[in-house]
Structure formats: structure tokens, C-alpha cells
Amino acid sequence: MIYFDNSATTRPSPKVAEVLSRELLSDELYGNPGSIHKLGTKASRSYDAALKKAADLLHCGADELYFTSCGTENTNTVIEGYLSRNRRAGKTVITTGTEHKATLETVKRAETLYGSKTVYIKTLPDGTPDLEELENSIDDDTAMLCFTHVNNESGAILPLEKIVAIRDRKNRNTKIFLDCVQSLGKLPIDLSGMKTDMASFSGHKIHSVKGTGLMYIRKGINIDPLIVGGGQQKGMRSGTQSLFLADAFVTALEEAVNDRKEAYERVEKINLFLREELVKRKAVINSPADALPFVLNVAFDGFESETMLHALESFDICVSTVSACSSKTKAVSYVLLEMGIPRKTAANSVRLSFSKFNTMEEAEKFIETVDKIYELYALK
Amino acid sequence: MSKNVILARMGEVTLKGLNRGKFEIQLKSNLKYRLRSYGKLAIYQSQSRIWIEAKDDENPVFKSEESAKEILHAVTQVFGIVSASLARKFEGGIEDIITNSVEYVRNYLNEHPDHKTFKVEGKRGDKSFPLKSPEICAEVGAAVLENFEQLSVNVNEPDFILYVEVRDYNYVYAGKVMGHRGLPVGTAGKGMLLLSGGIDSPVAGYMMASRGMQLDAVYFHSFPYTSEQAKEKVVDLARIVSGFSGKMNLYVVNFTQIQLDMYKNSPQDMLTITMRRVMLQIAEKLAEKSGCKCLITGESLGQVASQTLEAIAITNEVTDMPILRPLIGLDKEATCDISRRIGAFETSILPYEDCCTVFVAKHPKTHPKHVDIEEAEKNLDIEKMVSDGVAGVEIIEI
Numbered sequence: 001m002i003y004f005d006n007s008a009t010t011r012p013s014p015k016v017a018e019v020l021s022r023e024l025l026s027d028e029l030y031g032n033p034g035s036i037h038k039l040g041t042k043a044s045r046s047y048d049a050a051l052k053k054a055a056d057l058l059h060c061g062a063d064e065l066y067f068t069s070c071g072t073e074n075t076n077t078v079i080e081g082y083l084s085r086n087r088r089a090g091k092t093v094i095t096t097g098t099e100h101k102a103t104l105e106t107v108k109r110a111e112t113l114y115g116s117k118t119v120y121i122k123t124l125p126d127g128t129p130d131l132e133e134l135e136n137s138i139d140d141d142t143a144m145l146c147f148t149h150v151n152n153e154s155g156a157i158l159p160l161e162k163i164v165a166i167r168d169r170k171n172r173n174t175k176i177f178l179d180c181v182q183s184l185g186k187l188p189i190d191l192s193g194m195k196t197d198m199a200s201f202s203g204h205k206i207h208s209v210k211g212t213g214l215m216y217i218r219k220g221i222n223i224d225p226l227i228v229g230g231g232q233q234k235g236m237r238s239g240t241q242s243l244f245l246a247d248a249f250v251t252a253l254e255e256a257v258n259d260r261k262e263a264y265e266r267v268e269k270i271n272l273f274l275r276e277e278l279v280k281r282k283a284v285i286n287s288p289a290d291a292l293p294f295v296l297n298v299a300f301d302g303f304e305s306e307t308m309l310h311a312l313e314s315f316d317i318c319v320s321t322v323s324a325c326s327s328k329t330k331a332v333s334y335v336l337l338e339m340g341i342p343r344k345t346a347a348n349s350v351r352l353s354f355s356k357f358n359t360m361e362e363a364e365k366f367i368e369t370v371d372k373i374y375e376l377y378a379l380k
Numbered sequence: 381m382s383k384n385v386i387l388a389r390m391g392e393v394t395l396k397g398l399n400r401g402k403f404e405i406q407l408k409s410n411l412k413y414r415l416r417s418y419g420k421l422a423i424y425q426s427q428s429r430i431w432i433e434a435k436d437d438e439n440p441v442f443k444s445e446e447s448a449k450e451i452l453h454a455v456t457q458v459f460g461i462v463s464a465s466l467a468r469k470f471e472g473g474i475e476d477i478i479t480n481s482v483e484y485v486r487n488y489l490n491e492h493p494d495h496k497t498f499k500v501e502g503k504r505g506d507k508s509f510p511l512k513s514p515e516i517c518a519e520v521g522a523a524v525l526e527n528f529e530q531l532s533v534n535v536n537e538p539d540f541i542l543y544v545e546v547r548d549y550n551y552v553y554a555g556k557v558m559g560h561r562g563l564p565v566g567t568a569g570k571g572m573l574l575l576s577g578g579i580d581s582p583v584a585g586y587m588m589a590s591r592g593m594q595l596d597a598v599y600f601h602s603f604p605y606t607s608e609q610a611k612e613k614v615v616d617l618a619r620i621v622s623g624f625s626g627k628m629n630l631y632v633v634n635f636t637q638i639q640l641d642m643y644k645n646s647p648q649d650m651l652t653i654t655m656r657r658v659m660l661q662i663a664e665k666l667a668e669k670s671g672c673k674c675l676i677t678g679e680s681l682g683q684v685a686s687q688t689l690e691a692i693a694i695t696n697e698v699t700d701m702p703i704l705r706p707l708i709g710l711d712k713e714a715t716c717d718i719s720r721r722i723g724a725f726e727t728s729i730l731p732y733e734d735c736c737t738v739f740v741a742k743h744p745k746t747h748p749k750h751v752d753i754e755e756a757e758k759n760l761d762i763e764k765m766v767s768d769g770v771a772g773v774e775i776i777e778i
Contacts, residue, residue, distance in 0.1 A: 310604035377604060377636075379643060 002317040002362045006205070007152050007182060007295055007353035012252075013207040019251045020209065023244050033241045034232065043243050050246040054214060057250075057257045058201075060191035061219060066237045067246045068213035071181040072102040073226070074200035075146075077215060077237070078177050079106045081223030082144055082198070083114040089173060090143035091117050094134065097338040098123045098154070100179060103146050116143065123338045126288040127156025131166060138170035144197075145176045149183035153322070153335040153351055155287045155295030157187070164195045175221065181205055185256030186264065186294050197221055201253075203245075207355070208252035212245045263356035268293040270354055270363045277367045281374070286341055286349055294355070297336070299348040300370070302379050305332075308350050311373045317366060320351045382470035382480050384448045385433040387553060388455050391462035391561050394428040406592075407460040407564040413626060414458050418442075418451055430461075433469065445487060452557055457624060459562035459590050467553035474511055477550050478523045481542060484552045485524050485531075488540065492555070497534035498524065498542055505547035520544055562590030565626050570594040571704065572667035573676045574659065575618060575630070577610050579728040580678030580707055582617045583718045587706035588676050589625035596628055596670050597621070597778075598663045600635040605739070613730050615776060620724045622778045631666050634772040635659075638765045639739055648741040650756035652686045653748055655739070657698045658762060662769035664699045669770075674702045680715065681708050685744035694748050 003011065012020075023029050031039030033047045048062070055062040068074055079093070093107050097120050107118045119137050122130040129147065138145075145167065147158050160178070167174050175197040180189060185206040191199065198221065203212030217223060217236070229238030256263075271293035275285055278298055286297040300308050305321035312319055322333040336346040352366075388411070393403045408423050408430065415421055420435040432455065434442040441447040448466055455464045468484050470476055481500075489495065500521045502513040511519070521533060524542065545551040573585040575597040585595050599614045615630065622628040638658060646654050663675050679687045686695070696703060707715055719725040745752060 304605075306607060307605050310607045313608075314604055377640070379640075 002358075002365060004352040004354060004358065004362075004366065005318045005320050006355035006358075007351065008320055009204045009210065010207045010355050011357065012204075012209050012248075013255055015255060016208050016248050016251050020244060020248045023247060029243055033243065034230065047241050047243045047246055050243070050250045053250050054253055057253050058189055058191050058216070059193070060216060063234070064191075064216055064219050066215045066217070066233045067241060067249065068215050068237055069211055070204075070213040071100075071179065071200050071202035074202075074213050074215040075100070075102040075177075075179060076106050077226040078198040078200070078217065078223060079103070079144070079146060080110055080113065081226060082175060082177075082221070083110050083116050084224040085222050086143065087114070089175070090141040091115065092119055092137075092139070092142045093117070093144055093146060094119045094121060094137055094142060095146040096121050096123050096129045098127065098151055098156075098335045099146065099148055100152060100181070103148070103179060107146060123340075125340045127151055127154040127291065127339050128159055128288075129163075131159065131162055134163065135166050135170065138167065138174060140171060142171055142174045145174060146179070147176070148179040148181075150180075150187065150292045150295070151335060152182045153295070153333055154297050154339060155182075155291030155293070156339075157183075157290065157292055160194065160196070168195075182295070183292070184253075185260055186292055188260070191216055191218075198223075203249040203252055206252045206256040208248045209245070212249040212252075214249060214253075259356055264293070266356060267354045267358065270358055270360060271296055273360065273363050274298075274352065274366065278370070281367075281370060283370075284345055284348075286336055286339070286345070294353055296352040296354075297349055298352065299341075299345045300350070301348065303348055303373075303377070305348060305350050307377070308348070308373070311377055312350075312369065315369045315372070317369060320353070321349070322351075381437075382468050383433065383437060384442045384445070385431055385467050385469045385551070386448075386452055386455055386464055387467045387551070388430040388432065388464040388559070389462045389556075390428050390430065390460060391559075392563055393460050403460070403564055403567055406566045407458070410458050410460070410564050410566065410626065411455065414454055415451060418447075418454075456557050456559040458564075459560055459592065459624065460564040461559035462561055463556040463558050465553045465556045467551050469549050469551050471549055474516065474519055477516065477544060477546070477552070478520055480550070481520045481544060481552045482523055482527050484554070485528060485542060488554050489528065492540065495539035496530060497532055497538045498540050498554075499533055499535045499538040500524070500542045500544060503543070503545045503547075505545065509546045516544055516546065560590060560624065563592035565589050565592055565624070566594050568592035568594075569674075570596065570670070570672045571674045571676045572663050572670070572672040573597040573621070574663055574678070575599050575614055575621075576678070577613050577617065577728070577730075578678070579712075579719050579725065580680065580683075580715055582621050582678075582724040582728065583715050583722070584676055584678035584704075584706050585621040586624055586718065586722050586724075588704060589621070593625070593676075594628075595621065595625040595676070596631065596667075596672055598631040598633060598666055600633045600659055600662075602636045602639050602739075603634075605636065605639070609730075613727060615778070616727050617724055618776075618778045620722065620727065624722065628778040629670060630776040630778050631670075632774040632776060633662055633666075633769045634774070635769065638769055641765065642760060643739055645759040646756045649743060649745045650748060650752055651739055651741050652684075652744050653691055653694060653753065654756050654760070656686050656691075656695045657753070657757075658765050658769070660695060660699050660703070661762070661766045664701050665766060665770045666773065667701060672701075674704050675699065676704045676706070678707050678715075679705045680710055680712070683712070685746045688746050690747045690749070691745075694750070694753055 031043040033044035051062045110116045121133050177198040178196040180199050181202045184201050197218045199216040201214040204210040225236050227238050282301045284299040332346045418441045419439045422435050500517040502516040504513045540554045542554045571593050573595050575581045618630045
């Protein structure tokens with residue numbers, strides 16, 4: 001099996017599996033961190049240690065992080081929570097049309113829930129937002145900016161520093177929410193230096209397990225929680241904390257941070273090789289030239305996305321058409337369309353996405369397979 | 381001691397003359413098959429009605445109201461049944477009749493809290509019973525009124541009628557669940573249904589089954605142009621149809637290479653018709669092998685290019701078997717209504733490709749002539765396509 005669908009999800013690393021199974025079987029770790037007997041205290045201490053470790057790895061305070069279930073929960077919490085709590089911070093939310101559905105649906109719902117207004121900045125052909133338009137759009141009424149650090153379909157990297165500079169120039173009170181789900185473990189994440197106010201991370205994209213998320217809210221920013229109840233995690237996210245999932249996340253996070261450079265170089269080579277070979281084969285590369293190498297969006301002439309996906313699948317190669325979260329409904333990628341890619345090309349596009357576990361041999365096998373598929377199934 | 385039983389009413393079957401017995405035997409056998417997972421059942425008939433009860437009084441599925449209702453629903457899915465009711469069967473005199481009637485009404489009102497008026501209809505088959513029918517009605521009616529303050533009698537337009545029958549045993553029942561009518565499957569031969577993943581073909585199968593036809597089905601699979609999910613969807617649809625038509629074989633034809641050959645060697649605007657002609661020939665061969673005497677399609681006149689009169693005439697030419705098209709005069713809405721009623725709609729509209737959509741031409745010929753088809757097929761080895769299609773078939777038992 002060649003797995004080129006790592007932006008959809010990743011395989012849990014052996015270390016994560018090992019930590020998780022050890023802890024699940026442990027006699028000492030199953031207590032409720034909220035209990036005041038010794039099992040509870042043990043769980044609570046271990047949980048705090050996990051939080052501290054995550055904070056060290058991401059360069060922020062442990063009191064600025066919250067363990068959650070996934071990226072979508074984070075996005076819902078920070079956007080809704082900020083708008084709900086800070087009604088006087090402004091009514092406008094600025095984002096783009098190429099965001100993940102979690103963001104697009106949350107800002108849309110916020111319009112009815114909190115009376116906010118959404119401004120969608122144009123996306124340029126390189127997948128980044130039009131900064132001139134951003135500059136003109138931020139005003140005193142702008143509550144927050146919601147952007148993806150790395151786009152999940154194109155791999156386009158957000159020019160974060162420039163955006164922070166524009167924000168600082170136009171309205172220092174405007175908050176920035178950065179969706180880092182696709183950038184964690186691939187780009188350096190230093191929350192102390194990034195000047196982002198809120199951020200979202202997901203465990204299963206970095207070889208942890210599904211059901212693990214981490215949310216960053218900079219100290220001093222108040223938001224209303226999405227989930228209320230027993231007041232766990234300083235009231236920001238009620239519900240019994242899962243030490244096992246927290247450790248599963250932090251284990252993967254540590255590996256991701258430590259392996260980042262090596263993984264990047266490895267994947268970059270794979271990406272360059274594939275780009276080179278694919279253009280020789282009538283394929284159109286949709287990902288911008290300077291995109292993150294972990295994502296390669298490519299259109300195969302004469303093959304609808306789904307046809308290519310199933311053909312590859314029959315050779316045990318997994319890729320995606322549009323992002324897996326929305327691909328149950330047949331649609332052409334809105335992200336590619338927003339980037340100005342013609343509908344016909346977008347309809348023929350698949351996304352390859354890599355991880356540190358992929359190899360050059362797999363890339364070579366992929367190219368051989370594409371040749372075979374052209375020979376067997378091409379309609380022209 | 382009383383027990384839940386099901387009373388099912390036959391419709392068209394009872395109009396049959398000398399053949400009626402055959403239809404009834406088939407209907408009872410179909411009921412038995414449909415209810416096979418509910419333990420040993422006694423299915424017996426009196427006049428135009430069929431009674432179903434557990435052979436074993438301890439059979440739990442008949443004891444709980446919930447599962448008895450499930451069986452009731454299953455009974456109404458069997459063609460030949462017009463309606464069915466859940467009844468209570470017991471022995472004894474008028475005291476027992478009253479007790480059971482009151483209890484039955486209590487359950488009934490839980491289900492129908494809005495029902496406020498009723499009447500009682502009595503039938504006394506056992507003439508040795510000391511009370512006459514009107515007297516039974518009066519006694520039971522009075523007891524119901526006494527027990528349920530919210531109810532009053534309305535003999536002209538009651539919300540519900542409580543039937544009390546005194547025969548070898550006593551029975552009470554009210555309300556009925558409508559069935560799908562039709563004739564028992566197995567009384568009208570067997571047909572081969574061309575099943576795609578769409579809305580029409582499952583409905584076509586359902587309609588032929590409602591006339592007593594047993595079904596097998598054939599599906600043309602074009603991996604990778606159509607996905608495994610598309611095939612799973614067709615299997616699901618076959619299962620839904622077989623809920624009405626009984627046991628079925630689904631023949632999955634590997635159609636990829638055939639379709640590619642056509643695509644490369646025949647004109648685009650005739651592709652759909654050429655493809656349908658080949659499909660029908662493959663279906664006919666499979667039909668012959670499996671004992672089917674006709675082909676069934678979900679075509680509706682004028683719905684798409686291949687369903688114009690000219691196109692239908694040209695596709696008809698390639699087979700000797702009759703091709704039945706039960707939807708030919710229905711519009712899409714009517715078909716969708718049936719699809720919803722039989723529980724196929726939600727599955728049919730799942731967005732997976734079927735083999736017709738991938739290869740469809742932008743502007744297919746809507747009024748093809750003979751010369752067109754001769755031209756379109758001149759570079760194709762149709763015979764080989766058909767024999768390849770038949771040879772590579774996968775059979776799924778539904």
C-alpha cells in the first residue's frame with residue numbers, strides 16, 4: 001500500500017501506539033484528573049506534564065493551551081467564543097474562500113448567532129490571500145482574521161509575517177486565528193514569535209490518533225467556551241480530560257518537532273521528483289511552485305478526479321480528490337476554483353499528500369502506475 | 381390466555397378463478413419466506429384472509445408489541461396482501477371478550493392518542509355462542525366507554541372500528557396497515573432487471589415484482605470509471621428490491637474494456653445507444669441462463685436521449701426476449717414517489733458515478749436511424765463484446 005493521503009489523516013506512529021497501549025493497560029493512570037484521591041492526583045499531574053511539554057514544544061505557556069477533540073472543534077470554539085465574548089471588538093470577520101469547511105461554516109453561522117459580517121478576501125493564483133485587498137478591508141470594526149497557515153488542498157503557505165504587519169498597521173485590536181492543522185510538524189511553529197492570537201492543531205495529521213486536538217488561545221484573550229459543564233481546563237473546555245489522548249498527542253508532537261527538518265527534506269525530494277515526472281506526462285500541477293512540499297495537487301488530463309482515484313486505488317495507492325471531509329458529496333474542489341483554476345482542470349484534480357514515512361521508491365512506483373493507468377484507461 | 385396474531389387480507393388473488401389455489405399457495409409460501417427469521421409460524425387461511433401466529437406460544441417475537449409490529453410491517457411488504465392488522469386471539473365467554481377488548485383498546489390508544497370516537501362491529505361465526513352479534517357489540521361498547529372517558533361512540537364516521545369476532549376462537553382487532561397489493565411473486569415467471577445506481581430501475585423492478593414476477597438483476601460495472609462504492613450502492617438497491625421480490629441473483633458484468641472499445645471505435649453521439657444495445661444482448665444471454673423470460677428496464681419515454689421512441693426501437697432490435705418497461709408512461713416525480721415509498725430513494729441519490737454518466741456524449745443523437753447504428757457498429761466486434769461480458773460476470777446472491 002502506498003499512502004499518499006497524509007493530509008486527510010496519517011498512520012499513528014509506532015511510538016504513539018506504544019505509549020497509548022502502555023497507558024491504557026497501566027494500573028496507575030486511569031483515574032479522573034478531577035478526583036482528589038491518589039489515582040486522580042496521579043492522572044492530574046501527568047496531564048499537566050503533558051500540557052507543559054506541549055507548551056515547551058510550541059513555545060507558549062501551558063496556560064494558553066487546551067486539549068480538545070479535533071481541529072474542527074478548535075475552529076468552532078475560537079471563532080464563536082471570541083465573537084460571543086467580545087461583542088465590542090467589532091462586527092467584521094475577514095477570511096478567504098479557500099479556508100477549510102470548519103472555518104467557512106463557523107463564520108457563516110456566526111453571522112446569524114452574533115450578527116457578525118464576513119468579508120472574503122480574494123485568493124490569488126498562488127493560493128495566498130490578496131494582501132492589498134486585506135489592507136483595504138481591515139478597519140476599526142474588524143474583530144478577527146481567520147486564515148489557514150497551509151492550505152489543505154493546494155499546500156499554499158500563508159504569508160503570515162506580512163499579514164501580521166498589516167494587522168498591526170491597521171488595527172492592533174484585530175485578532176488573528178491561525179489554522180495550523182496542516183502546518184504542524186512541517187513548518188516551524190513558534191507561538192511566542194508568530195504573533196498569532198489563536199491557533200488550532202490536530203493530532204491525527206501528525207501520526208497521533210483521531211480524537212486529539214490542541215487549541216491555543218493567547219493569554220489575556222477571553223473567549224466563551226463552546227462546551228460548558230464541570231469547568232475542566234479552566235472552564236474553557238468542560239468534560240473529563242483524557243490523559244491517554246493528551247499523551248498520544250504530545251508523543252506525536254514531540255516526534256513531529258524533532259523530525260521536522262529531516263521529514264521536510266525527504267518529502268521535498270519526493271515532491272520535486274514527482275513534479276518533474278508528472279509534467280512530462282500531460283499532468284498539470286495545481287499547487288503553487290513555492291507550496292509546502294507535503295501537498296501536491298495535480299490534474300490528469302482526460303481523467304476525472306474520481307476515475308483517477310479509483311484507478312490508483314486498484315493498484316493499492318491512496319490519494320484524495322477534494323478534501324476528505326467533504327468528498328462524500330460529489331463536487332469540484334472549491335479551493336482550486338477560488339485560486340482561479342479552470343473548472344475542467346479542477347474536475348480532473350487529485351491531491352497527493354506525503355509524510356515522513358513515504359519513500360522515493362514509492363514515488364517511482366507511483367509514476368510507473370500512472371503510466372500503466374494511462375495505457376489502460378485513457379479516453380483519448 | 382390470549383396471544384398476538386396477524387390478520388392479513390388478500391386482494392386481487394381472490395378474484396382468480398380456477399387458478400386461485402395456486403396463487404394462494406404461492407402467497408403463503410412467500411409470507412413464510414419473508415417471515416423466516418421469526419421462528420416457527422402457523423400461516424393459515426380462511427376465505428379471503430390469512431392468519432399468522434406463532435406455533436410456539438412462548439415465541440418471544442409475538443409476545444412483545446414492538447416485535448409483533450415489526451412482523452406486521454413485514455407482512456405488508458409481501459405482494460398480494462392488501463392490508464394487515466394486529467389482532468388478539470383468545471378463548472372464553474363474554475367476560476373474556478370484554479377484558480381483552482379493553483386491553484386491546486388501551487394499547488391501540490397509546491398508538492393513536494388522537495382517536496376520540498369508535499364503534500364496535502361484531503361477527504358471530506360460532507352460532508352456539510349465547511349472545512348475538514348486536515348484544516356482543518353492546519356489551520363491549522359499554523365496557524370500552526366505561527374504561528376510556530375520552531372516547532365516545534360514532535357509528536357513522538368513527539375514528540376507529542373495534543372488530544370482535546367469535547368463531548373457533550375469539551378475536552379483537554382495530555386499525556389496519558396498508559400493504560403493497562399486487563400479486564404474489566412467483567406467479568408470473570422470472571425477469572432480468574437491468575439495474576443501475578439510479579432512481580428508475582429499482583422502481584421498475586418493484587413494479588414488475590408487484591405483478592408477481594420473480595427477479596434477477598444485472599449491473600454493468602466500469603471500474604475505475606465507476607467506483608466500488610457505486611457497486612456497493614447497486615448491491616444495496618438490489619437488497620431493497622429483493623425485500624419485495626424475494627431471493628435474487630445480481631449479475632455484475634465487468635464492462636470497462638467493452639466500454640473503452642466502444643469509446644475508441646465508434647462515434648461519440650451514438651455511444652449511449654450502442655452501449656445499450658450491447659447491454660441488452662449481454663442481459664439477454666444471462667437471462668436465458670438463469671431462466672428469465674423477459675428483460676426489465678427503467679426507461680421512461682423521452683426522459684433522456686436513449687429513451688426516445690426511435691432509440692427504443694433501435695435498441696429493441698437486438699433481442700428476441702420481450703423488454704418490459706413499466707415506467708414508460710410515468711414522469712420523474714411519480715417514479716420518485718414510488719422510490720420513496722419503497723425506501724430506495726435515499727440510496728438511489730447517493731452521488732456515485734454510474735457507467736452511463738461517465739461516457740455520455742455532450743450531444744447524443746436523439747433520433748437515430750438505421751444507417752447511424754450500422755455506421756456506429758461497423759468497427760465493433762459486438763459478438764465478442766457480448767461473450768466477454770457474459771464470461772466475466774460476477775454473481776452476488778442477494
